[in-house]
Amino acid sequence: MSAHVEVMDLVAQMKSAEQPFVLATVVRTVSVTAAKAGAKAIIRPDGTIVAGWIGGGCARGAVLKAARDALLDGEPRMVSVQPENLLAELGVKPGDNREGIRFASNMCPSKGTMDIFVEPVLPHPSLVILGASPVAMSLAAQARQLGYHVTLAAPAADVTAEPDAHVIVDGFAPRYLNDARRFVVVSTQGKGDEAALRAALAIRAEYHAFVGSRRKMAALREKLVAGGSEAAAIERVKAPAGLDLGAITPEEIAMSILAEITVERRRGQRTANPLRS
Template sequence: MGHRPDILTQVADLTQAGEAFALATVVRTVAATAAKAGAKAIIRADGAISEGWIGGGCARAAVLKAAREAIDDGKPRLVSVQPEDLLAERGVAAGTERNGIRFARNMCPSKGTMDVFVEPMLPAPGLVILGSSPVAVALADIAPRFGFHVTVCAPKAEQAAFVEADARIDGFMMDTADGRRRYVVVSTQGRGDEAALSAAVSTPSAYLAFVGSRAKAETLVSRMQERGVDAGALAALKAPAGLDIGAITPDEIALSILGEIIALRRRDLRHQIQRVEAT
C-alpha cells in the first residue's frame, strides 16, 4: 500500500497525457499470497508495470495478459489466480472464463488464491478542429457531450469564438505528442485552407475531413501535390465532411460530421473486440 500516492499521481499524469493503460487492483486473497487486497499496479499498453505491485510471478503473466486485452477492447476483467487443486474442484481449467471471471493457475508453493480486477483506463478520443468557421465553433460546442477531448487550432485572435475546448493552439500546428486516437476536421472556409490542410495531413489520424465542396477540396489537393505533399496522405482526405443528411446550417453540418466520426469510431471498436475475442 506504500505505493498508493505514487500510483494516483501517475494515473493522473497518464490520463492527462492521453495514454491508454490498465489499473490492476487485488480485490481478494485467500491463504498466503505475496500481495494483499488493495494492492495496485499500473500496466502500460506494452505490458510493462510502470508503478505499483500485485505480487510475483504466480499471478503476473495472467494479469498482464488480461491488461493488454482490456486495453485493446476497453472491457474490464476479473482474474482469479488459484492453485491447481482448487481449479480442479471447480471443474475449470486455466484460461477458462465463467460468469465474468477468468481463471488462472497459481504454480507457486504458497498455493494461495488472489482475485485481481483489471480496469482499462482509455483516453477520451481526440477531436482536432482546424479553423474558426461557424461549423468549427458548432462542432467544438457539441463534441464534448459525446466524450471527445477537443483541441482547437486557430489564430489566437479567433479563439474567443470557442467556449468549449480542452486545448487551444495558436495557428495550425497540431500537437504530435498527444497519444489519443485523433479525428481531424479542417473547417477554415477560405481562411488558411491550404496551411491547415498541410498541417493536418502531416500528422497521423483515424479520420481527416474537409468542410467544403468536393471541387474545392480537389483543387487544394492538386495544388498541394504540386508542392510535393505525399499523395498517400492526401488520399485519406474526406470531402465534403460528414454524413449526407441534407445538412444546411452550421449546427446541422457539425452534427453530420460528428455522426460520421462516431460511426467510424464504433466500427473500429467492434473490430478491435472481434480481434481480441478471436485470439
C-alpha cells in the same frame, strides 16, 4: 501517506495527462498470498508497473497479459490465479475464460488464490480541428459534450471568439496530441485551406475530413499533390465532411460531422441493444 493513496494520486495525474494505463486491483485472496485484497498497481502499456504492488511472479504474468489485452479492446476483465488442482475441480485450464473470468495457474509454493480486477483507463478520443470557422467553433463545443479531447488549431488572427476546446494552438501545427484514437477535421472555409489540409495530412488519424465541396477539394488536391503530398492520403480525406443530413446551419453541419465520426469510432464496438430489438 499510504501506498494506496499514492497509487490513486498517480491515477489522477495520469488521467489528467491523458496517458493510457491499467489499474489492477486485488479483490479476493484465499489461503496464503503475497498480496491482500485491496492491493493496487498501475501498469503502463509497455508492461511496466509504475506504482503499487499486486504480488510476485505467481500472478504477474497473467495480470500483465490481461492488462495488454484490456488496453487493446478497452474492456475490463477479471483474472483468477489458482492452483492447478482447484482449476481442475472447476473444470477449467489455464488461459480459459468463463463468465468473464480468465483463469491462470499459480505455480508458486503458497498455492493461494488471487482474483484481480484489471481496468483499462484510456485517453479520451482526440478531435483535432484546424480552422476557426463557425462550423469549427460549434464542432469543438459539441465534441466536448460527447467526451472528446478537443484541440483547435488556427491562426490567432482568425479566432474571433474563445473556442470551447481543451487546447488552442496558434497556427496549423498542433503538437503534443494525446496517444488516443484521433479524428481530424479541417474547417477553415477559405482561410488557409491548403495550409490546413497539408498540416492535417501529417497527423496520424483514423478519420480526415474537409468542410467544403467536392469541387473545392478536387482543386485543392492538385495543389497538394504538386506540393508533395501523397495522392493516396488525399483521397482518404472525406469531402464534404459529415453525413448527408440536409444540414444548413453551422450547428447542424457540426452535428453531421460528429455523427459521421461516431460511426467510425463505434465501428465494430456496438452490441445488441434490447431497446432496439
